[in-house]
Amino acid sequence: MKLTRASDYAIRGVVYMSMQPQGSIVVIPEVAREMDVPVGFLARIFQSLSRAGIVISHRGKKGGYSMARKPEEVTLRDVVEAVEGDIKLNICLDGYNACDRMSFCPVRKELANVQNDLVTSLGKTNFADLAVQEKAHRDSLE
Amino acid sequence: MKLTRASDYAIRGVVYMSMQPQGSIVVIPEVAREMDVPVGFLARIFQSLSRAGIVISHRGKKGGYSMARKPEEVTLRDVVEAVEGDIKLNICLDGYNACDRMSFCPVRKELANVQNDLVTSLGKTNFADLAVQEKAHRDSLE
Numbered sequence: 212m213k214l215t216r217a218s219d220y221a222i223r224g225v226v227y228m229s230m231q232p233q234g235s236i237v238v239i240p241e242v243a244r245e246m247d248v249p250v251g252f253l254a255r256i257f258q259s260l261s262r263a264g265i266v267i268s269h270r271g272k273k274g275g276y277s278m279a280r281k282p283e284e285v286t287l288r289d290v291v292e293a294v295e296g297d298i299k300l301n302i303c304l305d306g307y308n309a310c311d312r313m314s315f316c317p318v319r320k321e322l323a324n325v326q327n328d329l330v331t332s333l334g335k336t337n338f339a340d341l342a343v344q345e346k347a348h349r350d351s352l353e
Numbered sequence: 354m355k356l357t358r359a360s361d362y363a364i365r366g367v368v369y370m371s372m373q374p375q376g377s378i379v380v381i382p383e384v385a386r387e388m389d390v391p392v393g394f395l396a397r398i399f400q401s402l403s404r405a406g407i408v409i410s411h412r413g414k415k416g417g418y419s420m421a422r423k424p425e426e427v428t429l430r431d432v433v434e435a436v437e438g439d440i441k442l443n444i445c446l447d448g449y450n451a452c453d454r455m456s457f458c459p460v461r462k463e464l465a466n467v468q469n470d471l472v473t474s475l476g477k478t479n480f481a482d483l484a485v486q487e488k489a490h491r492d493s494l495e
Binding site for chain 1: 357361364389433440443445458471483486
């Protein structure tokens with residue numbers, strides 16, 4: 212039970228975007244270099260983030276990505292769900308025909324509670340907070 | 354981010370074991386049949402549960418498995434960790450050299466908090482409670 216690499220890289224990417232002045236357009240190779248992420252993989256991840264309304268894609272010579280929302284309005288939950296889909300802690304919580312036992316299974320009920328706790332926990336952290344800490348670290352190196 | 358199939362089946366197996374009178378020895382094909390789990394896979398899972406001190410393996414003609422602890426002393430967390438190892442929500446939380454950013458990364462700190470919440474949440478549910486509910490459902494069908 213682990214976040215995927217795609218989620219890990221998506222989170223890094225959105226941290227970097229969240230550090231930029233509002234409205235800034237940033238290119239993928241810069242994000243990839245600054246956050247230690249493979250550039251091709253990050254390009255695909257940003258397409259998912261764009262579809263989820265977290266970043267905006269800008270075409271053309273000065274193209275790239277900007278944040279679609281304020282960093283304080285984007286949570287870890289938003290970014291994980293943008294790349295992995297809705298968080299489903301177990302197969303039985305994913306759809307209506309996932310398991311023959313699901314109509315009565317006590318385990319499913321308890322795992323649904325755990326899943327709610329997890330989603331709530333991921334929803335508590337926003338990217339403004341993460342960006343402030345990342346920036347403070349970078350400033351300390353200068 | 355999902356529990357593995359092995360965890361799902363392990364949880365079912367321990368629910369069934371927890372429904373039995375204390376000290377009962379049960380064979381894997383019975384558990385597999387009653388809980389809709391493939392028997393070969395379940396046999397391997399019970400070896401992990403045995404190593405983790407959740408069930409006891411009994412050899413010989415009347416061999417099988419019994420609970421090593423009272424069901425109220427075994428939680429969802431115990432069983433998941435028995436088959437998946439310690440819960441690590443992200444690669445960066447797994448070991449000391451998992452990522453070059455780990456010494457300062459703000460995301461890692463927040464994911465560590467989320468992971469703590471998740472582990473705590475899984476530790477709240479014990480198998481006595483699950484077994485009571487499973488048994489109540491079975492009794493209602495008779």
